[in-house]
Amino acid sequence: MRVMEEVATLVRSCGRCELCRGRTNAVPGAGDIQTEIMFIGEAPGQNEDREGLPFIGASGKFLDQLLESIELKRDDVFITNIVKCRPPGNRDPLPDEIAACSSYLDTQIDAINPMMIVTLGRFSMSKWFPNERISRIHGQARTIDKRVVVPMYHPAAALHQASLRATIEADFERLPRILAAAREQLSSANGDPDPANQMRLF
Numbered sequence: 001m002r003v004m005e006e007v008a009t010l011v012r013s014c015g016r017c018e019l020c021r022g023r024t025n026a027v028p029g030a031g032d033i034q035t036e037i038m039f040i041g042e043a044p045g046q047n048e049d050r051e052g053l054p055f056i057g058a059s060g061k062f063l064d065q066l067l068e069s070i071e072l073k074r075d076d077v078f079i080t081n082i083v084k085c086r087p088p089g090n091r092d093p094l095p096d097e098i099a100a101c102s103s104y105l106d107t108q109i110d111a112i113n114p115m116m117i118v119t120l121g122r123f124s125m126s127k128w129f130p131n132e133r134i135s136r137i138h139g140q141a142r143t144i145d146k147r148v149v150v151p152m153y154h155p156a157a158a159l160h161q162a163s164l165r166a167t168i169e170a171d172f173e174r175l176p177r178i179l180a181a182a183r184e185q186l187s188s189a190n191g192d193p194d195p196a197n198q199m200r201l202f
């Protein structure tokens, strides 16, 4: 799809925020652009910045395992981040950086038009659930703008905190059923007169 290549090209030469200064490589995202499922993390880390690919360090290995547990490979989904360049020292992305980068993500979402978006960590969660706490809503699917959005803990957080690991594993296990329910409900909800309708699945 040409749009996806255009976004990647723009991102690689982007100077819209301060994060352009420290990057080795921008990380536009990778995977199947015809997929039903998009995963959106936080920001590239050191390995990602070096290679220009998302989630290839320790948390990426864990994400691969989580995907494998539901019989998916990373090539079956599209993986990207809320900001496309590495923040210095892996600090949190700042609100103005997230805002500067958001149109790239919006264009990617429009182009892929996924049935399901899985947010990894609180920064991508906040795009759809601005005032929520991840500890309260992780794993709960909501229908927003005719897609299902499922907030999850960040794999890096789960790696560093043993108790969260079981939680994220359990949340992942439910994804296939949520996706199946989404296929059914979203196709029957086509033409829903109330666009603000936020269906709760499971």
Ligand code: URA
Binding pocket: 041, 042, 043, 044, 045, 048, 053, 054, 055, 056, 057, 059, 060, 081, 156
């Ligand atoms: N963490 C993220 O949020 N994204 C990556 O691409 C890698 C680690």
Ligand code: SF4
Binding pocket: 011, 014, 015, 016, 017, 018, 019, 020, 026, 083, 084, 085, 097, 100, 101
């Ligand atoms: Fe541009 Fe996003 Fe990189 Fe900032 S983080 S320089 S907005 S691509």
